[in-house]
Amino acid sequence: MSIKEKIKTAASIIHSSNYIVVFSGAGMSTESGIPDFRSPGGLWSKYDPGEYAEYSAFLSHPEKFWTMHKELSQTVLEASPNLGHKSLVTLEKEYRKLKAIITQNIDFLHSRAGNSNVLELHGSGQTACCLSCGTEFYYTDIQKQLDEGKEVPKCPKCEGLIKPNVVLFGESLPSNVFQQAIAEISSADLLIIIGSSLTVYPAASLPSMALDTGARIIIINDEATMMDHQADVAIHGKAGVILPLILEELRNIDS
Ligand SMILES: [Zn+2]
Structure with a gap:
């Protein structure tokens, strides 16, 4: 599949989903200079x-x-939120499809961008x-x-x-946040994994839970991940480029 076809596929999956959860990692913020x-x-x-x-x-x-x-x-x-973060705000506020963001990042860029339900697995540097x-x-x-x-x-x-x-090395993840993340994933009909190589556990165990509950999966990451073959579509590229292109396709579907 060409990248253009993959973007179209991703847009149509989003179009037919109602409870989207995002799982984001470091690749989400590299375009913000982190x-x-x-x-x-x-x-x-x-x-x-x-x-x-x-x-x-x-x-x-x-x-x-x-x-x-x-x-x-x-x-x-x-750092300030990039086009990828901003696209996720559109998915939440305009399309009302994005219900939660589970992130491994401590840079609070998702909440600074304007998303409301952000679960920070590794804590936040804001406090x-x-x-x-x-x-x-x-x-x-x-x-x-x-x-x-x-x-x-x-x-x-x-x-x-x-x-x-x-969360420092040797500390456990905040259990209430982890429990909320599990609850969101079990409600999701689509999980979009963005900028995570899915190698840091236990956070990386969450996406496989989505497979167990039957949610569809879209992966957007610079490089291949170990879950690419299990995803409905895996797109290799930067979040700040790919997400706006998906939104553009989504608008085409709606119009
Ligand atoms: Zn004190």
Whole structure:
């Protein structure tokens, strides 16, 4: 099938679906200027995650974590939603077909774009929490301490250690979010997998649940994934290019 035919097929599948759930990964955000952490030049090629992003390492050497996180946050805060994110807003607000987005990304670009039901499996860099007293903060408030030269931000209330609400290596996924993701997938008649190589577990186990419940599957990813052969259609390309083309086809069907 040519890419054009695949895009037409994807549009007609979307047209005949009523409860669409999206599962997104790093490839969703690369066009917004956030490189895949696992890619060459990505965050993990510069900072060994075992040393900088492991929960136990965070507790013993929070200054290392914050060196890495400061750089990551700057990239995230400077990024803005791309045409792929915006297309998903259209699918939710205009077509009223998209019911939930399950994401592995911590960049909160889906909610910044305007989607309302975003399930962040790996947490979000938008907020942070004191590990001692549990007070929640906006990251931008914490950042002030870093800008003032503090190596490790401390809770203004109790001087406790503050951790951004992102899931570190060695931490389990937030179970309530994971349960909600499972519930959304079991309601879905179509799952669109975008920008995920489907290699990071347990998040990557969710798409195979959609197969079990009989949902149709569309994959949009730069490279082949291990689920391509099980998808109704797998399109290789960038989300910010492919999604607007699918929407254009969808408009043709409707008119
Ligand atoms: Zn505190």
